[in-house]
Amino acid sequence: MSTLVQSESTRITPVIILVRPQMGENIGTAARAMLNCGLTEMRLVAPRDGWPNERAFPTASGADCVLERASVFENATDAVSDLHRVFATTARTRDIAKPVLTPRDAAPQMMNAIGDGQKVGILFGAERSGLDNDEVALADTILTFPLNPDFMSLNLAQAILLVAYEWRMFTEEAAEIAAANSAAMRSGRGQELATKEDLEGLFIHLEEDLEEAGFFVVEEKRGRMVRNIRAAFQRARMTDQEVRTWRGIIKALSGIRRRKNPPQL
């Protein structure tokens, strides 16, 4: 069964790792933000006031199951040791040579990694100090929030909420597309998000046919036009079934032209 069509309770989700959290109340609101989006696995690295902490429960507003299952680690290295793919949230841009993504762009990567059987975790720093450089260095990818550059002030629970929300929005949409395709097709295919390779195949197919059709009249504009066309497809976040449909569309349309004007070779 595809990971896309698992039920709510059995779905594998990213692990949320709070590094050196201070106030118990904030651990509670973090749990609440997580469970709103269906995330249940919390890890705590060296919580200042120890763990368990009574003060976390009232602010969790009923997300007790997240707190009760939280595991505690001495340091961030131990907390990520069993993970395959680690993201680190930072407010500032740092001089670290790692890819930087928004939560929205990271969600498909998290889902693809989990779909490949990998364990995914996201590091969040302490309330004021954030993650230190050694902790950021544990991550493959940096997450930043594309918010108001004149006022960026997310608290811990809000930062978690936005990352978890994008995860949920993306996986729910993917599950809906998969369910729609699955109900219609019953073919066992077409239920996965298209891979980069699928998309690249589609782009090259389209660009070759456009070349043949004489679409790129002005050679200097070609690069920009290709980028714009690719960008629209990328925003559409298609399944592999949809990519196949689009290849069929291109083939069908080009077939009309070629019948009328056979390509001169």
Next chain:
Amino acid sequence: MSTLVQSESTRITPVIILVRPQMGENIGTAARAMLNCGLTEMRLVAPRDGWPNERAFPTASGADCVLERASVFENATDAVSDLHRVFATTARTRDIAKPVLTPRDAAPQMMNAIGDGQKVGILFGAERSGLDNDEVALADTILTFPLNPDFMSLNLAQAILLVAYEWRMFTEEAAEIAAANSAAMRSGRGQELATKEDLEGLFIHLEEDLEEAGFFVVEEKRGRMVRNIRAAFQRARMTDQEVRTWRGIIKALSGIRRRKNPPQL
């Protein structure tokens, strides 16, 4: 000048309306959530502890400008009297015959309304009780959050954050597309989100050409295939320039010239 390319400080944004908010602290965190996403106009309907309220400022974490400019109304009817388009956030589905949207789907509608010179507002209810039925009745459209059905527990600031975040993500993306098109084209066109009419013209153009190509082999599958193709385009949220590019692509591939506008019914 298009509303899409206004600078941060002059951009027109939706008004956030807190109906009967109770704790001043929550008004502060609401202001903080707003300003993170570039929203600055707050209205307060009958705040329980009066206004101004000293307790709001510490939790605003510096978003004082939002609190200082907040205006106070006796009731929700007065607070929306100058608005053209009103959204109401609710956690429960109600027996009200109004369109229901997610914050993500509502953002383009808000932007289009503002682009048409309309004033847009979003109603948020009190911490525990939410909006009453008469207050919901003031809205054109209901906003609901597509979160964990087994645990939906957003506090006021988090609900505002998600709505404001989707507004920001959509308008920033639109501004980026507009800036990219603008820089490349300098034509004064192509900077607006495509209208439903533009998209309908594109769909009909594509479907006519696919019909001619014999793409719809199995007539019973035609409706579903058309819906799937349209859905991918809709997810891509294209500008009118991009729609024109796609019409050019279809024309180039098929070699058939079609009329620009769909038939009027």
